Amino acid sequence: MKPTLLIGLGNVLMGDDGVGCRLADLLAADPRLPPDVEALAGGSDLLRHASDVEGRRRVVLIDAVESADAAPGTVTVLKDGLEERQAGAHCLSVPQAMKILELVCPVSFTLLGISVAYVNIGQGLSPALEENLPSILTRVLEEVRWISSS
């Protein structure tokens, strides 16, 4: 079985939406990342990583979440009530893609949501997220360590 995989999701051209990709890039170079975990920035289409997911028991996804009641940078393990709205016939939402991949591969997903402040056209994160990146990274690492060891 291949090691746990962490995939950062999002569009780096849409401000904070790219936070998952940014975190994945930082984690891939971070010595604190457990040796049995691999990290990759996956863009906005989870389905295209089906063959990266194949053969793994655990996959951690990091994605941006717009939330009215959580401060930017809050890390939440998202479980129930995820909206399955489809973006188009050829593009599944993250919850739909997770569902289809769990049906065809023996994999268990954990979805970590990062509450964001600003999603709109533009590169780079908002100051609210940029300033909090070290603490967000630490919090994500805690979750990843727990998931990979359980």
Next chain:
Amino acid sequence: MSVITIDHLARVEGHGGITVELQGDVVTDVRFDIFEGSRLLEPIVKGKHYDKIAPSLSRICSICSAAHTLTSLKATENAFGIRVSPQTELLRELLMRGESIESHALHVFMLAAPDYLNYPSAIAMAADKPAAVLLALRMKKLGNLIQETIGGRAVHPVNAVVGGFGKAPSLDQLIELRSGLLQAQTDSDVVIDFMASLPAADFCRADTTYAALRSPNLDSYYNGDEVMVFAKGSRAIVQADDYRSLTNEKAVPHSHAKHSTFRGSPFMVGSLARLTVNPRRLTGKLAVAMKRLKLVLPADNPMDNNKAQALELVNDVERSLEIIEQLLRDGIKDERSMPVHPRAGSGTAITEAPRGLLIHSYVYDDRGCIVSADVITPTALNAASIEQHMRRAVEQCEDRDEAVISRRLQMIARAYDPCISCSVHLVRKR
């Protein structure tokens, strides 16, 4: 009068519906309603410089953005009299094959197959057919990888420019692609086995007119400047510059996509049309696969477009491998793009996008800025043919059960693999 209405056609790109009107047993009207908003991109590029046209017009569609990009570049190059290098032609062909692999894999396995097996969606099908879904996703990734390697990214390629490519792929990148394609080649039999295992879909028989690019080497999505129209054994050739004599577009009240007819007949474009017009590609492995799929050309069943897509999926992998072998054999060169000297005039290009003929036609001024642009997509070309086939299906339906008719009509529309979002064309009212 009774009316059957399908408000929203699922598992196709964009928003469309179907309306059937019956007077007793007589079918009085069948409409493929395309109510997606007009895309308005042609007027947006008016006045823009030639180097902004392909990146702007590729935004018409993210599924066939490579086809829009390359067709746009070809039209601009035709307008300026630029002849690209043989290596550029090969790389562009490879880019289009990558896009086709991704598009066909998703359509055959995830969008069309659930119809045959009575699943409401690919997600519902996945639990029972995990191997098929995984195969589709592997092929999708391969298609993405080809587009990323050659085009610079998976969607809206940035590396393809007027006159050539910004950067040629490295030897290592080509070797990596070859390795992925060799793996996909071993999946070819599984693709055909899966398609052959699906129940027959035989509820619409109709003489069909087909139109596809006639390419000099008989197997190209990119090269070629003439379209062959094939109907009941007779053939007609239309030159790219004379594309309006093929399309004869007409606005219809129920659709934001104009309807096209050739000599008064709707015509079908796409995989089935390509194989019909260029049957000489169906040799060896493909001939065996065609027999297994019980596909006979010219076909009189629009559902056979799904079989044709499966065959093309196999062929796209083979053709991509051939191109890479040739690039490796000839030695990939980091060539510069051809020099561009804008001039006033017009240029038209026709290529084969995954769903069929794609036409871009531009008029430029002497500064190299667009005076007018016309983009006609495969789904727009197919719209009248889809309606014609749906009408035949209702007429040939042995009973008037609404659920049966509704299912069959949706299957026909989906067999065309329509991209409704692409098809909506600005209609000017004078």
